[in-house]
Amino acid sequence: MFHKKIKLIFLLLSVFPGFAYAEIQEFKLSNGLKLVVQEDHRSPVVVSQVWYRAGSIDEVNGKTGVAHVLEHMMFKGTKHIPAGQFSRIVAAAGGKENAFTGTDYTCYFQQLEKSNLPLSFKLEADRMTNLIITDEEFAKEIKVVMEERRWRTEDKPQSKVNEQFQATAFTAHPYSRPVVGFMNDLENMTAADAREWYRNWYVPNNATVVVVGDVKTQEVLKLAKQYFGKIKSRKLPERKPQTEPSQIGERRAVVKAPGKLPYLAMGFHTPTLQSSPKTSEQEWEPYALDVLAGVLSGNDSARLNQKLVRETSLAVDVGAGYDSTSRGRESLFELVGTPSEGKTVAELEAALIVEIEKIKTDGVTQKELDRVKAAVIAADVYQRDSMFYQGMQIGQLETMNYSWRLIKEYPEKLKAITSEQIQAVAKKYLVKDNMTIVTLDPQPIDPNAKPAGKPHIH
Amino acid sequence: MFVRFILGFFCVALSHVAYAGVKISHWQTRAGSDVYFVENHDLPIIDIAVNFPAGSARDTKQTSGVAGVTRYLMTLGAAGMNEEDITNQFADIGAVLSGELDVDRAALKLRTLSSEQTKALETFNKILHKPDFPQAVLDREKTRIVAGLKEAETQPESISDKAFMRALYGTHPYGLDGSGELDTVNALKREDLQHFYQTYYTAKSASIALIGDMTETQAREITETISSGLPQTPTVDKLPEVAFPSTSSSQNINHPASQAHILLGYLGIKRGDADYFPLYVGNYILGGGGFVSRLTEEVREKRGLVYSVYSYFMPMGELGPFQIGLQTKKEQAGDALKLVNETVAKFIANGPTEKELKAAKDNITGGFPLRLDSNAEILDYISMIGFYKLPLTYLDDYNKQVSSVTTKQIKEAFKRRIKPENFVSVIVGAQ
Numbered sequence: 001m002f003h004k005k006i007k008l009i010f011l012l013l014s015v016f017p018g019f020a021y022a023e024i025q026e027f028k029l030s031n032g033l034k035l036v037v038q039e040d041h042r043s044p045v046v047v048s049q050v051w052y053r054a055g056s057i058d059e060v061n062g063k064t065g066v067a068h069v070l071e072h073m074m075f076k077g078t079k080h081i082p083a084g085q086f087s088r089i090v091a092a093a094g095g096k097e098n099a100f101t102g103t104d105y106t107c108y109f110q111q112l113e114k115s116n117l118p119l120s121f122k123l124e125a126d127r128m129t130n131l132i133i134t135d136e137e138f139a140k141e142i143k144v145v146m147e148e149r150r151w152r153t154e155d156k157p158q159s160k161v162n163e164q165f166q167a168t169a170f171t172a173h174p175y176s177r178p179v180v181g182f183m184n185d186l187e188n189m190t191a192a193d194a195r196e197w198y199r200n201w202y203v204p205n206n207a208t209v210v211v212v213g214d215v216k217t218q219e220v221l222k223l224a225k226q227y228f229g230k231i232k233s234r235k236l237p238e239r240k241p242q243t244e245p246s247q248i249g250e251r252r253a254v255v256k257a258p259g260k261l262p263y264l265a266m267g268f269h270t271p272t273l274q275s276s277p278k279t280s281e282q283e284w285e286p287y288a289l290d291v292l293a294g295v296l297s298g299n300d301s302a303r304l305n306q307k308l309v310r311e312t313s314l315a316v317d318v319g320a321g322y323d324s325t326s327r328g329r330e331s332l333f334e335l336v337g338t339p340s341e342g343k344t345v346a347e348l349e350a351a352l353i354v355e356i357e358k359i360k361t362d363g364v365t366q367k368e369l370d371r372v373k374a375a376v377i378a379a380d381v382y383q384r385d386s387m388f389y390q391g392m393q394i395g396q397l398e399t400m401n402y403s404w405r406l407i408k409e410y411p412e413k414l415k416a417i418t419s420e421q422i423q424a425v426a427k428k429y430l431v432k433d434n435m436t437i438v439t440l441d442p443q444p445i446d447p448n449a450k451p452a453g454k455p456h457i458h
Numbered sequence: 459m460f461v462r463f464i465l466g467f468f469c470v471a472l473s474h475v476a477y478a479g480v481k482i483s484h485w486q487t488r489a490g491s492d493v494y495f496v497e498n499h500d501l502p503i504i505d506i507a508v509n510f511p512a513g514s515a516r517d518t519k520q521t522s523g524v525a526g527v528t529r530y531l532m533t534l535g536a537a538g539m540n541e542e543d544i545t546n547q548f549a550d551i552g553a554v555l556s557g558e559l560d561v562d563r564a565a566l567k568l569r570t571l572s573s574e575q576t577k578a579l580e581t582f583n584k585i586l587h588k589p590d591f592p593q594a595v596l597d598r599e600k601t602r603i604v605a606g607l608k609e610a611e612t613q614p615e616s617i618s619d620k621a622f623m624r625a626l627y628g629t630h631p632y633g634l635d636g637s638g639e640l641d642t643v644n645a646l647k648r649e650d651l652q653h654f655y656q657t658y659y660t661a662k663s664a665s666i667a668l669i670g671d672m673t674e675t676q677a678r679e680i681t682e683t684i685s686s687g688l689p690q691t692p693t694v695d696k697l698p699e700v701a702f703p704s705t706s707s708s709q710n711i712n713h714p715a716s717q718a719h720i721l722l723g724y725l726g727i728k729r730g731d732a733d734y735f736p737l738y739v740g741n742y743i744l745g746g747g748g749f750v751s752r753l754t755e756e757v758r759e760k761r762g763l764v765y766s767v768y769s770y771f772m773p774m775g776e777l778g779p780f781q782i783g784l785q786t787k788k789e790q791a792g793d794a795l796k797l798v799n800e801t802v803a804k805f806i807a808n809g810p811t812e813k814e815l816k817a818a819k820d821n822i823t824g825g826f827p828l829r830l831d832s833n834a835e836i837l838d839y840i841s842m843i844g845f846y847k848l849p850l851t852y853l854d855d856y857n858k859q860v861s862s863v864t865t866k867q868i869k870e871a872f873k874r875r876i877k878p879e880n881f882v883s884v885i886v887g888a889q
Contacts (some may be wrong), residue, residue, distance in 0.1 A: 075749070094824020094825035095828075113825070113827050139762075140760070142762075147765040154715075258715070259612045260612050300545045306542060309598075309602075310541060316601070340601060340602075341601065341604075341605055371549045374551055377552055379552070381503060382569065384501055385833050
């Protein structure tokens with residue numbers, strides 16, 4: 001009902017007895033473009049994704065949201081394809097297409113009958129280098145993006161809490177800023193800002209092409225060379241290392257918005273996996289945090305739901321989540337929930353802390369660990385049912401500067417985690433000085449009230 | 459993650475497409491349940507959906523919410539197992555229990571590794587056959603649902619959805635909110651759930667869909683067991699017919715949100731409707747085809763008035779809604795609505811062009827293999843075919859049916875079926 005965040009668990013593609021899976025293969029073109037191919041011959045279709053290492057993490061103050069705005073502009077025409085035609089061409093081939101922008105990347109994709117892969121490559125290669133951003137198209141599309149922000153964030157209380165939560169937990173790191181951008185920045189954004197972004201980041205040496213489907217790897221490689229191979233590489237802007245300073249005391253914020261139910265988001269700064277871990281802790285701690293999230297809320301009988309929703313009825317909804325991977329190498333271990341009527345966010349906060357303290361003192365049971373492992377083994381197989389999801393895993397990892405090989409290692413590493421290691425990460429990271437709490441204070445609706453915030457000037 | 463467009467809506471009316479790769483076996487169990495089975499050993503997975511005519515249209519004004527509560531409570535206590543036991547039984551083997559509820563249908567679904575099927579099915583069958591509906595769990599869940607309902611009363615999207623369905627369907631059960639009402643949910647008793655289960659979760663009315671790593675012999679055993687343990691009560695009656703709105707109606711509901719949420723529409727089509735294909739293909743052109751529809755072109759691409767604007771037919775057991783929706787900054791709600799009305803009126807008056815029709819057919823028929831490229835998707839399609847008793851050849855004929863649609867048929871069908879002068883409209887949060 002109130003879950004905020006889809007948690008991606010990276011799981012293996014390794015051999016399951018009796019079911020041979022094709023290997024993933026990777027290539028690098030001479031212009032720096034990376035290609036990763038996974039053959040999957042279950043259906044005569046193909047998923048083609050182009051991932052750019054360009055997300056909101058790369059934005060600067062005053063221009064928040066430009067990564068996402070550029071994503072919209074990528075459908076607005078090139079030297080060869082007039083505005084509005086990209087989607088029509090894909091549709092005529094029976095394709096599905098879209099794009100999405102996150103903190104760490106921007107991804108464009110098509111799903112097609114397998115013989116249409118060359119069309120996808122042709123169109124993507126074209127807009128990788130020939131995009132035209134006119135002032136006129138920009139002026140229309142920026143309005144669309146502002147409507148998107150209103151719809152996703154302005155009028156959704158929990159989205160506003162999440163925006164405030166990121167802004168409070170992170171002070172220096174760009175993860176403090178919303179992917180969609182602040183309204184003020186969108187209002188003041190220009191076509192020149194979008195062009196600058198495109199010029200900086202849309203180059204083959206900043207892109208990974210992922211193909212999953214009923215294809216032959218060598219033929220995909222040949223096609224990739226044919227379409228993407230002639231695009232010239234360009235030097236990328238320097239990326240400064242950005243590290244969030246250590247938190248030295250708990251942080252709190254309150255968001256008021258029209259609604260009935262309060263909501264609480266609690267988070268702790270945690271590490272992520274490193275591409276080349278230097279210490280043993282760096283290697284296993286993220287896995288321990290991931291198992292901890294599973295023990296707390298991996299299923300409906302996991303600790304938080306069982307205790308706080310089912311047994312004590314303190315909350316109507318509760319959950320925990322942690323991402324072990326990110327390009328910024330920063331993560332938060334999050335706990336969220338909605339108190340039941342008559343209960344307060346303070347009571348819910350206290351109850352969540354009790355559950356965390358129990359982990360620290362008593363650890364977790366073997367049965368709980370076994371359940372997380374069973375989920376891993378099963379999910380490993382289930383996710384093979386979706387080509388798109390397999391492509392997502394590969395593309396995300398590559399764009400975040402890990403390797404797709406992590407998919408294979410992940411389950412074994414996760415299964416090796418012990419109760420002591422879970423206690424250790426809980427004691428080290430889930431502490432008050434490292435905690436951020438943002439709550440939603442629901443406001444009664446006054447039908448005559450004007451929207452909050454400064455008036456819009458046209 | 460910020461997506462350029464929300465695709466969810468466009469799938470609604472697409473619900474039956476297939477390609478030659480899917481071979482459906484069909485039989486009936488001894489207790490009278492219809493079975494639809496696809497054998498596929500590519501992955502060591504089994505997927506099962508057991509579907510019942512037990513959707514929210516089986517609620518009454520007095521018992522609004524009972525269908526949803528019954529389906530959910532079935533999974534929270536059965537054959538003496540409590541909710542924690544049930545969840546843990548599945549979690550121990552990595553099996554996933556899920557459920558669905560719409561106006562027509564209630565479904566319980568199971569996904570498991572084929573190696574764990576015996577254990578998974580044992581618990582699944584307890585849920586289907588011997589739900590306990592524990593009183594304490596019911597009391598708690600009622601409190602949670604009521605909290606959700608109170609929240610929904612404050613959010614523009616849920617306010618507009620509810621008002622639209624009520625205005626369109628009047629006293630027909632399709633107009634009831636599947637989540638129920640504050641007083642009706644509060645009044646639900648354990649006996650109401652037991653009675654609902656006995657009446658609507660019957661072997662004779664169940665249809666079972668299966669796909670995955672099992673032989674037909676195994677599928678027959680599995681479905682015999684499922685079917686024989688269900689209530690052996692009579693077949694469920696058909697729903698009453700829907701009455702058409704005889705005049706237009708419009709509601710303006712105040713809300714402080716920054717955007718106005720606008721819904722408008724009329725009664726659309728049934729499953730198996732004779733006009734299904736002309737209306738479906740026509741709607742792809744009007745507002746169903748994502749970025750390339752007329753509504754998106756006019757309202758979003760040319761003028762930047764919205765992030766999302768769409769139209770769809772939701773085919774249901776009885777006439778489902780034909781719905782148009784958009785959200786836009788409240789100051790420009792009037793302009794956007796005017797433009798939508800003009801676009802719809804023009805389409806109904808003149809129909810599509812030959813060029814538009816060709817593009818629509820190219821997309822729908824060319825994209826055919828994408829609709830069924832996973833077991834999860836195929837399961838949903840065979841569930842739908844089974845539940846609505848569509849012919850087994852329906853999948854094989856689909857592209858042929860789409861290809862034979864003409865511009866004349868589309869224009870004629872829209873004119874005959876869709877009456878803008880009687881549209882129902884709801885605007886939440888306009889200025």
